[in-house]
Amino acid sequence: MASSQWSRATSLLNAMLEADPADPEAWLDDRCGEDAALRVEVWSLWRAYEEGPLSGDMRGADWLGASGAVPASVTDAPASVFESGARIGAYRVTGEIGVGGMSVVYRAERDDGNYDQTVAIKLLQRRLHADDADARFRAERQVLASLDHPNIARLLDGGVTEGGRPYLVMEHVDGLPITQYAEAHALDLDARLDLLLQVADAVQGAHGSLVVHRDLKPSNVLVTETEAGPQVKLLDFGIAKLLDDSLPVTRPVTRTGHHLMTPSYAAPEQIRRAEVTVATDVYQLGVLAYELLTGGRPFDMQDKRLTEVERLVVETDPARPSRAATSEAVPPRALKGDLDTILLQALRKAPGRRYRSVEALAADLRRHRRREPIHARTATLGYRTRKFVQRHRWGLATTVGGVLLMAAALVAVLHERNQAQQEARKAEQVSAFLVDLFEAADPNESQGDTLTARTLLQRGRDRVSALDDEPAVQAEMMHVLGQTHRRLARYEAADTLLRGALDLRSSIHGDAHPATLESLSALALLRRDRGDYPAADTLLRNVIRVRRALRGETDSSVVRALMHRGFVQRRRDDLPGAEKSLREALDAKRARADAPDLLTAELLFNQAAVLREQDRHAAALPLQRRSLDLVRQRTDGPHPGVEANLGNLALLRSEQSDYAAADSLYRAAIEQATALYGPEHPQGALWTGNLGTVHLEQFQYAPADSLFRRALAIDRAVYEMPHPRAALHLDNLADTHSEAGRYAIADSTYRAALRMMGQVYAPLHPRVANTLRDHGQLLMRAGRIDSAAATLERSVAMYRETRPEDHPELETARLRLATAQLRRGRLSAADSIAHAVLGRSTAGDSSHVRIGQSLHVRGTVARRRGQLPRADSLYSAARQAYRAAGPGAHWWTAVVQMRRAQGQKARGDYATAELLLVRAHDRLCRERGTPDHYTKQARRALASLYGAWRPAENADRYRRSQGALDCPSSPL
Known part of the structure; x- marks a missing residue:
């Protein structure tokens, strides 16, 4: 070549x-x-x-x-070669250090006369192409240069060569990779742990600046000799992010590409091309620790193909380090127990089940060295006792008698465990003990071990009846068990237990006691979870009123109750009420002057949800991210707050047409929900259904159908029917059938969804209006125009009762009604509706599509009236509006091309009409697929064109346009 x-x-x-x-x-x-x-x-x-x-x-x-x-x-030749003596910026090359896949690294000396300095220059193989790439490269470089940690090799300078290749000037480190250094010096376990802790401190320091390394491996972790002893220096911190060519560098959640990872050290999410977070560095540090302590890596990647690498990293569990150890300096017995647990915790497949941070991993390593219980293990009495004995073996050895030794150890352990309960009454001690026993059944505590959870729950219910002589303790246990049943979506059992707890507490303490209000609030949340929002709202109003009277406006229990009510109001589509409740909750929280905590995260989560439903995505996104960060900083392993935030971030991304990000986020939320609650829980069903909408938005009908059916099956097994969530899944299924051209089954499914909605919603409800709107579109596609118009008129009327006049959902329903009027030949009515919608629209991402659709309808009215120049002008403006919308709306330009082709056909310009229709058909084939309504419409338009334009000469094309609705690369 x-x-x-x-x-x-x-x-x-x-x-x-x-x-x-x-x-x-x-x-x-x-x-x-x-x-x-x-x-x-x-x-x-x-x-x-x-x-x-x-x-x-x-x-x-x-x-x-x-x-x-x-x-x-x-x-064999690097992309850009600099011989010794060549200059790169202010530096003179003195030799080559190494060549990698993405770069060449040179040793160089500063050569501008200011001062002497030896540096390493990394010359990147990739060129900068975009107009703003140079500025963005410099901005990211500045962030990385700001990292100031004694164990991170500093990024000193950088720039772009005349040939367009970026280069980075870094501190020159003359050291050995950490694993080579450990073997060369035959370091024992303690010395290796010292090095690991240096690495962890450096990584955590960078995470504090929101910079993720994502390529931790021995060649990027060098050890040098200093007077104070061996010192770790991390190289290339954040360079992978810079190479990914996306801003800002400080954002910890990002995507990864094929080339920005090393398979032997890659985390499962990197192999799957999912999100990269601080959990990725936790995993890679786990791999590094595994290799440093055992002498081998968790998986052998030598000569493996990509599919084998994926299977190993994503599906296969590594051997316990104590079984894999080959290093003579660290015997297997030294790794057995806590170090096995620590390393395997860091190497968990699911990011949410690893240590929540590198700092948490380092803290467990330090606890192990101090012979204290580590957090990655369950703190059983026996385990804590053994650790106590290990810490105090010499002092205890002098104690007379084994019995006294054990007694001393037990006293000390019990003191550590129960220090906060020493002054409590006997009944409260018993209650606290039982609560502690059964907390393991709570999905927030058991990390998804639902078999154990259900076993303990049944044991707890069996023992509740034995507490009749201690009603306060019995009520406490019923409340805890009821809450846990609620979280596991076992709603019947939860209802019985929570009602029992409420009745007992009310009879013992009265209706205004904090314990009674606690049970009343739990019952309200159960009503919320079951979809009975009016009942939940009534209970929460009562809770707020009494708690305010007892504890004041700013008490945390009042803040939480207001937050829960805001959630319920949002689900009832009372957005002004939800906004008011959440504003009151946030004001009360700020008045307390508390440090940010999980309650802060929940408030931000709910505030972001209200903003999203108000179509204020730009304001919602930072609040959602802040909420997720707060939860992750304060929890470890799977957590409902992480799961909920991931799901809502996915929803935001989906509504911004960033479907790749939404897909990844929803899958992470499903993974969290499954780890917490098991595979058959409505939380998993919620995100599964939402993932289906991501596929539907991309016209991927088969996976969307499968996901909606899966979500519906879970909800039907859990909830009493009818239920709002099941109705929503039916609506989504009907949308899938409609878009895929399965009109009969879509009609039947819409009717089933409407029947269920009639049972669970008020007579006038925006969700019912939404389904009527979609059903009307289906009827229009099926050729039942009068029925479609009547259904769309009902939808518009219902929206007007429940939404503001300019609400996006109402405007969409109006535009569909305008299209139905067009199909009925009522041009003035169609034009009037579209003109009114256009007058209420303002420039902005969320309204570009509505502007385009309004212009589109008005253009078709003009064409039908024979005003072809006016139609062309309106169609051109519609195309510009669609192009200004997000990528998910760009396919609409193909529909405009079809309408323009009809104008050209009316002029007798068949050749131009054919060109426009073929291009429209090609694009719709690529983006919406063969079964799609608009793809079929384009094919029918071509058939009509060939039937009217020199039929004899175009007979073959006509036959092909009438054939099977395939979408080959050259369709006609």
Whole structure:
């Protein structure tokens, strides 16, 4: 191959890897045009990159060079070579340190006369192409340069060469990789742990600045000799993020690409191309610790193909370190127990089940060294006793008699465990003990071990009846058990227990006692979870009133009750009421001047949800992220707050048409919910259904259908029917059938959803209006125009009773009614509706589509009236509005092309009409698929065109347009 052709192929491959297109073949077709040889070459390189062997660290990090498909004559030479004496910025190259897949590293001396300094210069292989890439590169470089930690090699300077290649100037570190250093000096376990703790402190320090490393491995962790002893220096901190070419660098949640990881050290989420967070560094530090302490890595990646690597990292559990140990300096027995547990906790597949931070991992390592109980293990009495004896073995050895020794240990352990309860009354001690016993059944505590949870719950219910002579303790136990049943979605049992607790507490303490109000609040949350929002609202109003009278406006119990009521009001579509309740709760919380805590996170979560439903996404997103960060900082392992925030972040991303991010976030939320509650819980069903909407928005009807059915099956098994959530899943299923062209089953499913909604919602409710709106569109597509118009008129009337006049959902219903009026030939009515919607719309991301649809309808009215120049002008404006909307709305431009083609056909310009229709058909095929309503409409429009335009000459095209509705790359 000629060098120019090879340069084009590699350049195109780089662009393809950066774009990561959903349809690589179509992407290549668009860019290669008629150059078949170029397309074949790039395709072969891409397939080699995707499927080639990944052996060792270098291949995993390679951007291009080691894919195995590149000629040796090309890959043997670095992309840019600087000989000794050459200058890069203010530095003179003195030699080459090494060559990697993404960079060449040189040793250099400062050469501007200001001062002497030896540095390492990393010259990146990738060029900067975008107009603002240089500025963005410098901005990210500045953030990384601000990292100030004695164990992080400083980023000193950087810039861009004349050829467009960015370079980084870093502190020169003359050291050995951590594993080599440990073996060369035969370090014992304590010395290796010292090094690990230095690494952890450095990583945690960077996380405090919201910078994630995401490529921790021995070659990036060097050890140097100093007067104070061995010192760790981390290299390339944050460089992978900088190479990912996305801003801002400080955002800890990001995406990863094929080339920004090393398979031997990659976390499961990197292999799956999911989100990268601080949990990724926890995992990689676990791999590093595993190798440092055992002498081997958790998995053998040598000569493994990509599919084998994925299976190992994502599905296979590593061997216990004590069984895998091969290092003579660290015997297996030294790793058995706590160190096994610590390393395996860091290496959990699910990010949420690892240590919540590197700091938490380091804290457990320090506890192990002090012979204290580690947090990764359950603090059983026997375990705590053994740890106490290990810490005090010499002092206890002098105690006379084994019995006295054990008694002393037990007294000390019980003192540690029960210090906060020493002054409590006997009945309260018994109650606290029982609560502690049964907390293991709570999904928040058991981390998803629902078998154990249910066993303990049944044991607890059996023992409640034995507490008749201690009603206060019995009520406490019934309350705890009821709450736990509620969280496990066992609502019947929860209802019985919580009612029993409320009755007992009311009879013992009266209706205004804090314990009684606690049970009343729990019962309100149960009503909320079961979808009985009016009953929940009534109970919460009572709780708020009494608690305010007893404890004042700013008590935390009042804040929490206001927050719960805001949630219920939002679910009742009372957004002004929800906003008011949450504002009162936030004002009360601020008046307390408390430090941010989990209650703060919950308040921010609910505030973000209200903003999202008000279509204020830009304001909602930072609140949602802040809520998630607060929960993660204060919890470890799976947690309902993490799960809920992930789900709502996914919802925000979906509504912004960022479907890749939404998909990943929903899957993370489902993973959290499954770990907490098990696979058959309504929380998992909620996110499963929402994941279905992500597929539906991308016109992926088969997976959407499967996900909606899965969510519906779970809810039907858990809830009493009818239920609002089941009705919502039915509505989503009907939408899927409608979009896929299955009109009869869609009609039946919409009617089933409406019947259920009639049983669970008030007669006038926006969710019912939404389903009527979608049903009306289906009837229109099925050709039942008068029924469609009547249904859409009902939808508009219901929305007007429950929504503001300019609400987006109401405006969408009006535009569908305008389309129905068009189909009925009522042009003035259609034009009047569209004109009114357009007058209420303002420029902004959320209204661009409505503006486009309004112009679209008005253009069609003009075309039907024979006003073809006016129609062209309106269609052109509609296309501009659709283009200004998010990527998820760009397919609408193809529908406008179809309408423009009808105008050209009316003019007799059949050739232009054909060109517009073929392009529209191609785009709709690619983006919406074969079964889609608009794709079929384009095919029918082509058939009509060929039937009217020289029928004899176009007979073959006419037959093909009438054939099976396929979407080949060249359709007609």
